[in-house]
Amino acid sequence: MSSPTSALEPWPETVDWRPVSRDLIWVETISFGSFMIFVFAGLGIAWALSGHWLLGLALALVAALAGWRVIVIFRAVRAWGYAERDNDLLVRHGLLVRRLSIVPYARMQFVDVTAGPLERAFGLATVQLHTAAAASDAKIPGLPPDEASRLRDRLTALGEDRAEGL
Incomplete structure (x- = not known):
């Protein structure tokens, strides 16, 4: 049996982590960019009509924050x-606030695959795991459809096998 890891180190080094597809960076960036187009357009039109320097400053600030957000998207996807694992699925994410979700196979109620x-x-899908406790639901975005289907089928089979023993 391995020694317990620190609660302050949420990414156990003994686990073989599988990354999500790097194409998720494009999906997230395009999604964010399409929202920002409306923000830039609204601020730009307001600045052009009023000519007030505060709107120009707001536009520059929003542009800087948008650039920062794109950098964060790159790091967040990684x-x-x-x-x-044998009895559960681990899902990790987060930069500033790291989150490690441990979902026991026996507690899974159903698994969704959405795209x-x-x-x-971009040839990606998201696997969403649902448990009895809403707060413990976990999702894995940015998976190739074949891997998402394989994971869904495996998790469903393991969930059924483990639930029979309860």
């Missing part, structure tokens, strides 16, 4: 990972 239009355009 922080996503998952690991399949929005942008995800489908």
Whole structure:
């Protein structure tokens, strides 16, 4: 049996983490960028109509924050990972606030695989695990559809096997 890890170190080094696809960076960046187009357009039109220097400053500040957010997206996607163990699934994510979700197979109620239009355009899907406790639901975005299907089928089978023993 391995020694317990510190609660302050949420990414156990003994686990074989599987990363999500780097194409998720594009999905997240395009999604964020499409929202920011409306913000820039609104501020730009307001500044052009009024000419007030505060709106120009706001536009520059929003541009700087948008650039920072894109950098964070790159790092945040690299922080996503998952690991399949004998009795549970580990899902990690987060930069400033790191989150490690441990979902026992026996506690899973159902597993969803979803893919929005942008995800489908990049050949990605999201696996969503649902448990009895809503707070313990976990998701794994940015998976190739074949891996998402394999994971869904495996988790469903393991969940059924483990639930029979309860």
